[in-house]
Amino acid sequence: MTKDGTEEFGYGILCANASGVIAAKLKNVPLPLGVTWSEDSRTLWTYKMDVRKVETYTLVQSVPQGNEAVRPVVHTYHYPLPGDPHLPEVEYYRIDTEEDVCQSLGLGRFAFSGTIPLSFGDSLEGRYTLFQVKNRENTRSKVYLYDHMTQCLRYFFTESSSTFIFLDHYKMQNAGNNASDYAKKKYYLSEKLDSLFWLSERDGWFDIYQYGLTDGSCRKLTEGYTVRQILHLDSNRKLLFFSASNRGLGETPYQKYPYCLNLESGDIECLQSQAGDHETHFSPDGQHYIDVWTSYHREPIVSLYKTAGSKIREVVRCDATKLREAGYIEPTPFCVKAADGVTNIHGMLFLPKDYSDDQLYPVVEYCYGGNQKMLAPQTFMETLSRHAGYTQTLANLGFIAVIIDGRGTPLRGKAFHDHCYNNMGACAGMEDHEAAYPQLKTKYPGMDLNRVGVWGHSGGGFATYQFMVKLPHLYKVGVATAGNHSQEIYSASWSELFMEPFNKDLWKAQNAEFLADKLEGHLLLMHGDLDDNVHPASTMRIVNALINADKDFDLLILPNRHHDLHDHPYYRRKLIEYFVKHLQG
Structure with a gap:
């Protein structure tokens, strides 16, 4: 599908400034590939990364493994440091698997210092794909929309901050370690509602904003929430489900709860208000959700609910009796x-x-x-x-x-x-x-x-x-x-x-x-x-x-x-x- 990539200027490669690169090399484990499918499985989104000018670090393996090993082994990898003149340069590409065509999106190259610069997201109906391009100073992220119907890319808006944009909020604080990629969606695009639902901290808290895809209008949907994750969008009933913390319900301000936002009336309802932490996972069709209710002192209880509201059944209740007998100590919160x-x-x-x-x-x-x-x-x-x-x-x-x-x-x-x-x-x-x-x-x-x-x-x-x-x-x-x-x-x-x-x-x-x-x-x-x-x-x-x-x-x-x-x-x-x-x- 691509023919001109090299080891240091290739498609979907990563900048090796992350834990595990040398470990993967020694174990002969393939590194993650920076590529993702579109919702219709026709398009591959990827990038071409140039690390040829990025300076390197060297590690010396003093005790090489294997009976034949005698001399220490040297491992070298690219690793950009603060202030380095050259970061990896990235350009986004689209691969049409039916036409066997690989082409740049036309955004040009941008500097990137992370590991894998994939920041794509498809609309629920599949017409649009969203892209982000962040500046090195981490104060500005430009948002673009690609239209699969017209095969055109257009600038949409810019997220900015006078200090820093905390994009890590999505990947580090939103869902459990075992959550699926579906459960970790960053934002929701809906053609039916002509809307992008977006998280931003621009007014002091992580709130939800609704952008019109056609006219670019923007309205704020929540006020003073710490929204942790947009969970699901029901475009037929015009309901948006999300989790949030720091609303006075938890035993601490960090515990999260699921909410339902009516997009027509603006009313917000808490779906589960039992004290503790609620990790919520919706089924792909949005008809049901799993609620994992737990706390720092309470074992998890997993229950299945209809999205319409009624509880179907308790799925599992964890029992830590033996753990407590073995010496488990409950933490004590303080403020x-x-x-x-x-x-x-x-x-x-x-x-x-x-x-x-x-x-x-x-x-x-x-x-x-x-x-x-x-x-x-x-x-x-x-x-x-x-x-x-x-x-x-x-x-x-x-x-x-x-x-x-x-x-x-x-x-x-x-x-x-x-x-x-x-x-x-x-x-x-x-x-x-x-x-x-x-x-x-x-x-x-x-x-x-x-x-x-x-x-x-x-x-x-x-x-x-x-x-x-x-x-x-x-x-x-x-x-x-x-x-x-x-x-x-x-x-x-x-x-x-x-x-x-x-x-x-x-x-x-x-x-x-x-x-x-x-x-x-x-x-x-x-x-x-x-x-x-x-x-x-x-x-x-x-x-x-x-x-x-x-x-x-x-x-x-x-x-x-x-x-x-x-x-x-x-x-x-x-x-x-x-x-x-x-x-x-």
Whole structure:
């Protein structure tokens, strides 16, 4: 279907600045292909990516696998950094499988720093396909419509922000890990209603906007919602179904609920109002939906409903009795004031089963310094996932485990999120974490604030080191794993997302490498030597700074390990034992 692609200037290839590229190479696993079918299965949408001018990173596999291996093996891959003059260049293409024709859409090339630049979406009836082209500064996304009938592409509108557009909202916060692609639709196009239904944070919250396909008119359909996902459109009854949070119904502001919006009257009805989190999946024909009702302290109950309203049956009710008997600990939600003394911030505590106000317990915080997600678990399964940071294990070992979502994280409104703009060194509200502890101590006197540890992975490793050198009076022990400590040598697609156009001084200000002399507590650094997401150089720069500052620290390099370390038993043991030794020993 295409005949002129090459390894570095090819169709559907990806820019290898993502975790797993070298792992896939070593396991001989094909990388994802950037191509998607149209709804009528006639057209393939893809792109041609040019990475020939993109600079590279190199990893050295010191312990090559195989009995015949002797010399270390070198792996090289393209990896654009902040401020690099050359990013991958992308041009969208359309392949007509019936006519065997591959042609450019005519948008020309644009710079792209992510992994796969597919941002397509077909209308429900199949006539239109929507495209987005985002600028490098992440402040503008141009939206285009392709008309299959006329085979013409036209500019539709531009989504813009004075700080940043949070397009990651769609892929990171909307649906469960097992949700189908259908359930993860970003927006809805309907020829019958002559409308595009679009999510935007332009007025401070993620609300739904309706655009007229013919006249380009725009009206706002919701006000002050945090819409998480458009779930389904019933064009016959003119009903739009969506999920949203932060409306005062949840046990926390992050739990989501399903709603039905009447497009004629504007009335909005909550379909399931039981306290907790509701993950909702509609059948393709829209006649039924599955509701997964759960919470951080309640096992999931899955029920089947008619979209018209009546419950058909309970499908499954999970029973965690044996898990609780084995030591499962329910988290305790909390709400405290941020460092500004006004804003509410939320989090979770995992208290030991024998917790008593009359006894002192060491504290371990699990943190993440990235601004693209919140961290505290909201569902039962999230309390058990690797993203809960071994909080169950730590609580069972006698620690009070803590997770805090400070300012600079999403799903609490644009102003809350914008706290991170040009401020990535605050690691998603560092000052709010510090402010939380005296307030938590008042309610939970058993917290020993003289024995507080912190750990995190990736962006959490970055945050852990920052916490240790900027707040040494609070954090006495830290474990930083695979940390992207130096943003200027980490992927352009991450730090450029939340920062103004690159300037060296601004990026350096986010880097705590230069504060190594402030380290007072015990610090363990861990990294995989084949990490193609966060290059080991990021940790080695911290190592070099600590050596130059004559500071004691611990270092563990895991051979043949990539970015994800959670499944490695030695990694888990060393991490947990470090807190046992230095906070309990």
